[in-house]
Amino acid sequence: MPYNIIVLIKQIPDLELIKINKDTGAPILEGVPYRFENLSKNAVEAAVRLKEKYGGKVTAVMFGNEKGTQVMKEAYAMGVDDGYIITGYTESNPRFTAKVLANKIKQIPHDIIILGNQSADSMSGMLASFLATQLNYPLLSNALKIEINDKTAIASEGAEKFVADETAPLPCVISVTQETNEPRFPPVMMIMKAGQKKINIEPLNLPVESYSKVLSKMAPKSERKRIIFEDMDKGLPEIVKVIKEVVK
Amino acid sequence: MKALIFSDNYDMAKQIMGRAMQDSQFTLMTTESNEDLLYFGAEKVIFLKGQPVYSCIGETLISEFKKGYDFILISSTTIGRDVAAYVSSKLNLDYMPEVFNYRFDGNKLITKRFSLGGKVVLEEESDAKILTVTPGVGEGIKSERKSLSEELKIPDGPIKVLAINPKQSQGVDIEKAEVIVSVGRGLGKKEGLALIEQLAKKVKGEIAGSRPVCLDYHWLSEERQVGYSGKKVRPKLYIAIGISGQIQHIAGMRDSKTVIAINKDKNAPIFQECDLGLVADLYKAVPKLIEML
Ligand SMILES: Cc1cc2nc3c(=O)[nH]c(=O)nc-3n(C[C@H](O)[C@H](O)[C@H](O)COP(=O)(O)OP(=O)(O)OC[C@H]3O[C@@H](n4cnc5c(N)ncnc54)[C@H](O)[C@@H]3O)c2cc1C
Numbered sequence: 263m264p265y266n267i268i269v270l271i272k273q274i275p276d277l278e279l280i281k282i283n284k285d286t287g288a289p290i291l292e293g294v295p296y297r298f299e300n301l302s303k304n305a306v307e308a309a310v311r312l313k314e315k316y317g318g319k320v321t322a323v324m325f326g327n328e329k330g331t332q333v334m335k336e337a338y339a340m341g342v343d344d345g346y347i348i349t350g351y352t353e354s355n356p357r358f359t360a361k362v363l364a365n366k367i368k369q370i371p372h373d374i375i376i377l378g379n380q381s382a383d384s385m386s387g388m389l390a391s392f393l394a395t396q397l398n399y400p401l402l403s404n405a406l407k408i409e410i411n412d413k414t415a416i417a418s419e420g421a422e423k424f425v426a427d428e429t430a431p432l433p434c435v436i437s438v439t440q441e442t443n444e445p446r447f448p449p450v451m452m453i454m455k456a457g458q459k460k461i462n463i464e465p466l467n468l469p470v471e472s473y474s475k476v477l478s479k480m481a482p483k484s485e486r487k488r489i490i491f492e493d494m495d496k497g498l499p500e501i502v503k504v505i506k507e508v509v510k
Numbered sequence: 511m512k513a514l515i516f517s518d519n520y521d522m523a524k525q526i527m528g529r530a531m532q533d534s535q536f537t538l539m540t541t542e543s544n545e546d547l548l549y550f551g552a553e554k555v556i557f558l559k560g561q562p563v564y565s566c567i568g569e570t571l572i573s574e575f576k577k578g579y580d581f582i583l584i585s586s587t588t589i590g591r592d593v594a595a596y597v598s599s600k601l602n603l604d605y606m607p608e609v610f611n612y613r614f615d616g617n618k619l620i621t622k623r624f625s626l627g628g629k630v631v632l633e634e635e636s637d638a639k640i641l642t643v644t645p646g647v648g649e650g651i652k653s654e655r656k657s658l659s660e661e662l663k664i665p666d667g668p669i670k671v672l673a674i675n676p677k678q679s680q681g682v683d684i685e686k687a688e689v690i691v692s693v694g695r696g697l698g699k700k701e702g703l704a705l706i707e708q709l710a711k712k713v714k715g716e717i718a719g720s721r722p723v724c725l726d727y728h729w730l731s732e733e734r735q736v737g738y739s740g741k742k743v744r745p746k747l748y749i750a751i752g753i754s755g756q757i758q759h760i761a762g763m764r765d766s767k768t769v770i771a772i773n774k775d776k777n778a779p780i781f782q783e784c785d786l787g788l789v790a791d792l793y794k795a796v797p798k799l800i801e802m803l
Contacts, residue, residue, distance in 0.1 A: 277627040289630050383627050386607035391595030400668045404588045421588045427672040473604055474634035482631050490787040497788040502802045508747040509713050
């Protein structure tokens with residue numbers, strides 16, 4: 263039985279390329295390119311695999327900005343059929359993001375909504391549950407395996423201390439993690455085709471909601487000594503000395 | 511201040527109670543069953559029985575909260591985060607995720623959390639009433655007085671649990687270790703662990719690892735993963751071998767007293783986060799180090 267699947271994707275600044283201003287401790291974000299958020303890729307992979315197994319359609323929705331077209335093209339290359347970017351994202355606020363996404367989701371036919379369970383930048387890990395609660399759908403969280411049986415989703419939830427096999431009626435929200443799958447590298451043909459495909463871009467039509475006032479945003483101070491040896495014969499004796507001070 | 515705490519993790523339940531004790535009276539709700547939790551200063555401990563489904567746990571929290579609490583503290587675990595967003599939505603109360611430090615300032619709450627994957631600390635003022643808190647937020651303090659004890663059945667909901675398979679635990683607790691020898695992907699192969707074990711023995715340390723080593727390759731068990739999504743450790747000595755030092759890893763070992771790093775790439779970020787570093791192939795350096803100890 264074919265399913266309408268919506269996958270939610272996020273773009274984030276390339277964290278490895280963010281430098282810290284040595285004088286102020288503030289991060290320098292200007293010029294840092296965006297990239298596909300890690301677990302969003304696992305989400306796309308999970309969505310496309312369900313389509314390949316059961317048939318249907320995968321629609322991607324991103325709350326981001328115009329620069330998100332590159333990430334959306336990557337999602338197309340991985341097998342996403344249709345994509346929407348809602349522009350106007352300014353800050354991490356999963357409750358508000360859930361509201362924006364829920365509004366869009368209601369306009370698209372869907373049986374299953376898939377997303378990553380914790381994004382690599384803010385790591386709040388709350389979007390999936392906010393979204394499910396706002397849509398009044400059940401959430402199968404941190405799903406390691408996903409199967410669909412007629413009108414029921416079956417997933418094994420990987421919690422810290424156990425794995426629970428759970429079922430929920432469709433429509434439902436499913437969040438995935440790094441262990442869920444290995445995202446594919448699309449073949450060149452798919453990448454070329456994806457470049458030509460239309461991306462639907464829509465401006466945000468809700469007032470932005472903020473939930474905090476930022477008092478400071480700075481790199482934690484590192485008091486490390488940073489004594490680095492490139493010569494093993496010099497470095498090892500120093501290491502031995504430090505170890506012996508601690509381990510008597 | 512009166513706090514309602516939820517945790518599905520014994521250690522974190524103790525840590526959060528330790529923090530709450532500083533400025534609040536509190537009740538603990540937990541899916542754990544260890545009766546030790548009755549001796550950490552809670553007025554009342556409510557042991558939740560039944561299937562651990564986030565929305566159903568959320569409902570029990572909401573009914574308890576309505577009896578008169580000021581805020582809710584929830585441990586940041588897979589289930590905890592889902593419960594927190596559920597409760598925040600249903601009660602329409604502000605929230606703050608991943609808090610590692612908080613204090614009250616009049617009616618406002620001042621919190622600290624990491625952002626940009628751990629690169630920066632955000633200090634924020636908010637009206638948040640529902641917080642998810644990360645490991646290390648406090649330290650459990652034993653109390654003479656025994657808490658009242660209650661049992662409550664988690665109600666059923668649309669999600670059915672068919673089976674629960676506990677993950678095997680080897681019972682190691684790297685959070686309590688004084689010396690940690692931690693390995694990363696640079697190890698290259700599982701067989702390399704033999705060498706690391708020899709070193710760990712010499713320095714009387716526990717072995718830990720980065721996320722790829724624990725989660726992707728399963729060379730080590732998950733309970734040995736250090737980092738943002740793993741354990742937060744604070745040993746006297748942390749020896750990082752073949753670990754690049756990505757921010758998510760640093761977030762778990764930042765509070766170590768002394769850090770030694772061995773990595774063959776002199777530009778590896780771990781060299782910015784260590785006290786003593788050696789640029790070398792671990793398979794050359796570690797055998798020599800063992801010999802010298
Ligand atoms: C949401 C999220 C959460 C995460 N949580 C965590 C977490 O909790 N913990 C964690 O660790 N990571 C976490 N990560 C992953 C993190 O971003 C890095 O990918 C990971 O820490 C890298 O592990 P590594 O240093 O072992 O591997 P790599 O980055 O591949 O580094 C290997 C290092 O070994 C060195 N090396 C190679 N061969 C040798 C040799 N023979 N001798 C000496 N050195 C050698 C290399 O120079 C390199 O620096 C998370 C990521 C995300 C997105």
